[in-house]
Amino acid sequence: MKTVSSIVENYIKTKPFLLNALSLGIINLTSLSRNIMSELESEFGKEVKQGAVVMSLKRLTEELDFRLNHKINKVIKNIGEITVRSALTDYTFSVSETVLNKQAELISDINGFPDVFYTSSRGVNEINIVVSNTVNKLVDKHFSNEKLIQKLDNLASITVKLPKENIVVPGIYYFIFQRLAWEGIIINEVISTSNEFTILVGEDQVDVAFKVIKDLKN
Numbered sequence: 452m453k454t455v456s457s458i459v460e461n462y463i464k465t466k467p468f469l470l471n472a473l474s475l476g477i478i479n480l481t482s483l484s485r486n487i488m489s490e491l492e493s494e495f496g497k498e499v500k501q502g503a504v505v506m507s508l509k510r511l512t513e514e515l516d517f518r519l520n521h522k523i524n525k526v527i528k529n530i531g532e533i534t535v536r537s538a539l540t541d542y543t544f545s546v547s548e549t550v551l552n553k554q555a556e557l558i559s560d561i562n563g564f565p566d567v568f569y570t571s572s573r574g575v576n577e578i579n580i581v582v583s584n585t586v587n588k589l590v591d592k593h594f595s596n597e598k599l600i601q602k603l604d605n606l607a608s609i610t611v612k613l614p615k616e617n618i619v620v621p622g623i624y625y626f627i628f629q630r631l632a633w634e635g636i637i638i639n640e641v642i643s644t645s646n647e648f649t650i651l652v653g654e655d656q657v658d659v660a661f662k663v664i665k666d667l668k669n
Contacts, residue, residue: 458494459507462487471629473512480508523626527667531612531647535661536568537654539606540587541640542580545598550578557593561586568608570642570649579640581608581651603639607657610649611664618645630667636660 463470472478484504492499544550554571561569561582568583577600582590584604617623631638631650636659640651652660 453495455491455495455499455503456507456510458491459504460511462491462494463508463511468629468633473508476512480505480512484508522620523622526614526616526620526623527626529614529616530664530668531614533612533661533664534610535607535657536583536610537607537657538584539568539581539608539651540584540590541601541603541606541651542582542590542594542599543601544578544580544594545600546573546576546578547597550594550597553593553597554578554580557589560589560593572642581606581640581642603651605654606639606651607654608649608651609657609660609664610647612647615646624648627664627667630663631660634659634663636663 463473469478469483481501484501488499488501488504491504557580558569561567564583564586566583567586568581569586571578571580573579580590611627613623628638636652636656638650638652640649642649642651650660
């Protein structure tokens with residue numbers, strides 16, 4: 452059964468930036484309720500009292516304050532080291548019967564270059580390889596017969612070490628990526644393990660992205 456509270460909550464959840472602004476307490480709830488009344492009434496199927504909308508927004512704001520500003524902030528404050536690497540190239544190839552063998556050959560060659568950055572991930576139809584641009588020729592050689600979907604140069608990586616609590620607190624990645632989106636940061640790739648994640652951004656945006664993530668700890 453639809454209620455005013457459930458409709459208001461569903462509406463707000465579809466507006467990420469509005470959701471965050473509510474959690475920060477920087478929105479006038481009366482003005483917001485007035486602006487969204489027509490959409491809420493259309494969803495509810497009948498007239499909705501503005502006072503009921505305001506009260507629903509107030510309850511939601513209080514819940515967000517606890518969920519975001521307490522649980523998530525506790526984890527964010529304990530972010531570990533942040534590592535930046537530049538001069539990277541991002542390759543995306545189609546998955547084939549031979550692509551893993553090519554990857555093994557590439558890794559064998561790269562082992563002779565101790566300072567080279569290398570990471571890879573595989574989806575259902577694509578395999579992604581990120582390397583220091585100093586070994587681009589090796590990738591081009593080993594994967595010459597593979598289908599190249601995309602190649603992006605002049606990238607930088609930011610690797611963030613998260614506290615172990617990140618796996619039991621919902622919304623950690625959402626919170627971080629939302630802040631990056633606010634600054635207009637374009638994330639080319641996201642690579643993660645249990646307690647750390649790496650994002651790839653353009654070298655022209657890495658300084659801003661690094662500052663955004665670093666400032667989350669303050």
